[in-house]
Amino acid sequence: MMNIELNDILELKKNHPCGGRLFTVMRTGMDVRIKCLTCGREMMLPRSKVEKMIKHIDKNIRNDSINNAPKGTE
Numbered sequence: 319m320m321n322i323e324l325n326d327i328l329e330l331k332k333n334h335p336c337g338g339r340l341f342t343v344m345r346t347g348m349d350v351r352i353k354c355l356t357c358g359r360e361m362m363l364p365r366s367k368v369e370k371m372i373k374h375i376d377k378n379i380r381n382d383s384i385n386n387a388p389k390g391t392e
């Protein structure tokens with residue numbers, strides 16, 4: 319299933335009324351707060367609903383300190 323995390327960039331199947339389709343995750347939990355990257359508006363949706371709306375997740379930003387420990391001891 320989808321793994322929604324803070325700062326992920328979500329591409330949704332449905333456009334925001336402003337025409338944008340990319341959203342960033344502001345808060346996760348039972349409800350997920352996402353912010354439209356095009357118009358800056360925020361909205362809160364049930365997690366299950368957001369998961370169904372997602373087309374693609376971009377995990378490119380600011381997650382560098384959260385990932386699994388690097389294997390640097392060889």
Ligand SMILES: [Zn+2]
Pocket residue numbers: 334335336337338354355356357358359
């Ligand atoms: Zn928008």
